[in-house]
Amino acid sequence: MYIILVYDIGEKRVGKMLKLCRKYLNWIQNSVFEGEITEVKYKELIINAKKIMKIEEDSLIVFKSREEKWLDKEVIGQEKNDLDTFL
Amino acid sequence: MYIILVYDIGEKRVGKMLKLCRKYLNWIQNSVFEGEITEVKYKELIINAKKIMKIEEDSLIVFKSREEKWLDKEVIGQEKNDLDTFL
Numbered sequence: 001m002y003i004i005l006v007y008d009i010g011e012k013r014v015g016k017m018l019k020l021c022r023k024y025l026n027w028i029q030n031s032v033f034e035g036e037i038t039e040v041k042y043k044e045l046i047i048n049a050k051k052i053m054k055i056e057e058d059s060l061i062v063f064k065s066r067e068e069k070w071l072d073k074e075v076i077g078q079e080k081n082d083l084d085t086f087l
Numbered sequence: 088m089y090i091i092l093v094y095d096i097g098e099k100r101v102g103k104m105l106k107l108c109r110k111y112l113n114w115i116q117n118s119v120f121e122g123e124i125t126e127v128k129y130k131e132l133i134i135n136a137k138k139i140m141k142i143e144e145d146s147l148i149v150f151k152s153r154e155e156k157w158l159d160k161e162v163i164g165q166e167k168n169d170l171d172t173f174l
Binding site for chain 1: 091093094095115116117118119133136137140141142143144145146147148149150151152153157158159160161162163164165166167
């Protein structure tokens with residue numbers, strides 16, 4: 001499946017969360033990630049995210065679509081691209 | 088159509104952008120909005136957003152789906168709900 005993940009995490013925990021999400025997804029904006037992921041990998045990601053989060057303060061929202069083609073993306077201004085780091 | 092809008096905007100401009108987006112969409116996380124919007128209203132929103140943004144610094148990403156049912160949403164931790172303010 002294809003997912004969009006956005007988080008709002010306390011400053012102390014944000015570095016860990018960023019590192020975790022980049023293992024599974026493409027980083028496209030400050031706290032926004034997207035990508036294809038299997039159900040198994042997704043569950044793993046969420047379990048690990050919950051270990052980092054303070055549930056009463058932090059927020060993690062995931063939008064899931066069975067297929068990427070059901071979503072159009074429009075970018076205005078700057079888009080991060082994780083692939084840049086390999087060029 | 089149903090959209091998810093996420094922005095990463097310089098601090099000086101973020102208040103204006105928040106106000107603008109709340110006119111059109113539901114605020115669900117710090118810089119994340121979702122909602123049903125017509126093509127006409129969407130164009131209006133983007134035109135106004137561009138007036139606020141510094142294109143070389145800021146980022147606005149919109150995911151569009153023809154129908155909300157094509158997307159599942161999972162929330163872990165806190166979710167903002169604009170409706171709260173009316174209760």
